Amino acid sequence: MLNQEIERRRTFAIVAHPDAGKTSLTEKFLLFGGQIQVAGAVKSHKIRKTATSDWMDIEKQRGISVTTSVMEFDYRDYKINILDTPGHQDFAEDTYRTLTAVDSVIIVIDAAKGVETQTLKLMEVCRMRKTPVIIFVNKMDREGKDPFDLLDELEEQLLIFVRPLTWPIESGPRFKGVYNIYGDSLNLFQPSKQVVTERVAVDIHSDDLDKHIGKPLAQKLRSDLELIDGVYPAFDVNEYLKGDLAPVFFGSALNNFGVQELLDCFVEIAPSPRAMKAEERVVQPEELKFTGFIFKITANIDPNHRSCIAFCKVCSGKFVRNAPYYHVRSKKTMRFSSPAQFMAQRKQTVDEAWAGDIVGLPDNGTFKIGDTLTEGEELHFKGLPSFSPLMFKYIENADPMKQKQLGKGIDQLMDEGVAQLFVNQFNGRKLIGTVGQLQFEVIQYRLENEYGAKCRWEPVSLYKACWIESDDAEELDSFKKRKYQFMAKDREGRDVFLADSNYVLQMAQNDFKHVKFHFSSEF
Structure with missing residues (x-):
């Protein structure tokens, strides 16, 4: 039972430079997970009824993410935990700490701007921790750099091998869609924020392709795909899991295009919860006893109650509501009567959580970032730095x-x-x-x-x-x-x-x- 639950968990962070479209991508994932009904609500003040991941007033006014939001949803047979991080460099520390709590990362790149400084820093943290990375090249429906130039730039600047798993057909106003290399199908672009676009299964070498996108584009696509197979090695999941190879997807998060291909491939190849290093020993997720650490504390999730929530990443075993757990730093035993899981601001009380999950624990000053909870063992999870301020x-x-x-x-x-x-x-x-x-x-x-x-x-x-x-x-x-x-x-x-x-x-x-x-x- 424990192993089954761990296998179906996918805990990851979405990171990017500000304005690359990170929050829009998060929102589309939630749309596929059935958690929100209307997309496109991040920037619009008219649609107040939707759940978006930016819930602090200041975030809504400025259109930027200030704290890391934690959201969970089910998709196919998987349970997905997303941590949407702030892109703005002034909040980089929050993002660095969040990266210690995830098993993989999706980096969003703006097709016009390419790799930006903030992205380089985040990639360094992923490299240090050998975290597997998937890259989503966003905003293909606007004029951007040539896709091959982008791939070169990604390899040079992020110091990682890349392999495209979808390929764009034109960009900007001429954008026709993407060809899904991983799933052998063609997706035709219809700009709409609400509906999912149509997919066509086509044989790339038949005249069928010409009918859908016209002969010149069909020929260009065929030669691009040949070039990709010639230049880039075939996709190897193990290289990705070791953190040496990044699969690349193209699309437009705002128009919900190319997002489902990313999500479908992600749940199949992304790692389930991985082992965590503590100072004393390495903790395996399938151990029976519960261990977890606090990687983030948020004040005032509900402004009517002056309460803090400490976010605990479950590293091993199973967390059970009301069970006694040992708080290593204070050497006290604690019970949690209302642990919660989040869908941005909506939270619900949970009775149990497994390795890979993020649980919100009510906190009245007992926790500090980096605290460890166990069933009695003296453990200290490490790697939650505070840097010298500037x-x-x-x-x-x-x-x-x-x-x-x-x-x-x-x-x-x-x-x-x-x-x-x-x-x-x-x-x-x-x-x-x-x-x-x-x-x-x-x-x-x-x-x-x-x-x-x-x-x-x-x-x-x-x-x-x-x-x-x-x-x-x-x-x-x-x-x-x-x-x-x-x-x-x-x-x-x-x-x-x-x-x-x-x-x-x-x-x-x-x-x-x-x-x-x-x-x-x-x-």
Whole structure:
């Protein structure tokens, strides 16, 4: 039973540069899974009744994804868990952490823009973790680069072998459809966001093809396909599963075109849940005992209740509602009476979940990102980094009557890992560090709209925050004394040195040989 359930699980993330069409693709998957009735609701304010994966107000106003949404649905005999990640680089940390909780990844590329910087960074994380990758080239119904040029660019920039499994017939206004190499059928394009286009089974070498797309295009398609077979090796599933080969699909997510081919092929070839590395040992998904880790915390999924949800990835065994589980960091036993699974914002209570599933656990401050739950074993799952922030501002209370709300809001938002909080030891002021400017706006907006607290930002000129440690207590002590004005504590109470320039940091590293400076909180 356990193995059957694990085999039918597919847990993956959709990642892309902003505006490549990631949320539209997620939405079409949900359409096929029968989870939403009307597509095209992400940008439209008229259609409020649909479920979309961007549910925070700020996301709807700006048309960007700010946090990772978790959605699950059934398709054919498979149970699919999608994690839709923010594409905007200011929220990259959320995406890096999400990639630790998935077994495979779909990368969305804009046909006109090709590979963009954010995509390169995400691909690095996939390469590091050997995560299998499928590439979807989107927006074929607009003018874009030549498909062969795109394939070269993907190989060169993403450093991975590629193999097209569908092939476009023209692009832009002349776009006629895609030929499904994996399934040997022709799909003719009819621009419509609501219906699924017709498929025609054709023999590629017969006159039948000429009837459907005209003789010149038919000839071009035949020669393209010959070229593909000549240049690219035949598709090998094992190479894909090892993370060495990326299958490529073409289509238009907005017009629901080429998406079903991607989904059909994906459920067949994508890996079921894989083994996870803990510090103590490797955990196999088919083990009988439950283990899981928290990779994300979201505050205010329901604005009427000030509650947080901790997202737990089940790594092995079966999670059961109300069963006692051991929280490794706090050494306490906990029971969860209302664990939930999500369809974007709609959530339902679940009685059980299997390896590969993502369960939302109600959290009133007991969890931190990276916490492990087991049936009693001391395990620590690793690989959930916090990087040194790039931008810093002091956060000040703008409404003295709302001090308590502000405190609670900052605490909950920091638990989410949106940004990092440091307290300056010299003046006791709170300092927020982020990866990008947009995060300050999101924090301010959410404090006001979700907690009723107003904050004010004050600029501070800092170069880097580094976590410091040393085996030489005396040297560490004299470093802290000398740098008293620039010392802070993070939320775990660890020492952080706030260097105001690269020069100051280098001097400190030279003067204090026995003090170690870390630029990520994983050490």
